[in-house]
Amino acid sequence: MCRSIKTLREPYSSDVTEQDVRAAALQYVRKISGFRAPSARNAAAFERAVEAVAAATQDLLDELQIGRTARERPPA
Secondary structure, eight states: OOTTOOOOSTTTOOSOOHHHHHHHHHHHHHHHHOOSSOOTTTHHHHHHHHHHHHHHHHHHHHHOOOOOOTTTSOOO
8 A cells, every 4th residue: 555654563664663653654654645745724623633543553553463473583
């Protein structure tokens, strides 16, 4: 859907910042709203949506339980 949004979880990305999460949220809201930059009358709703998506994204990243990758597993 949003090809410019990168994967933010380990092992694909490390040291994810608040700016990374916000950028992903912004791209998502832009995509679903169809606005690159909202009009003045839609700016508040647009910003609230970005903040809500960023918060949900951070919650998800904080709660994901990632299994060990093949590189981290001890030899059989």
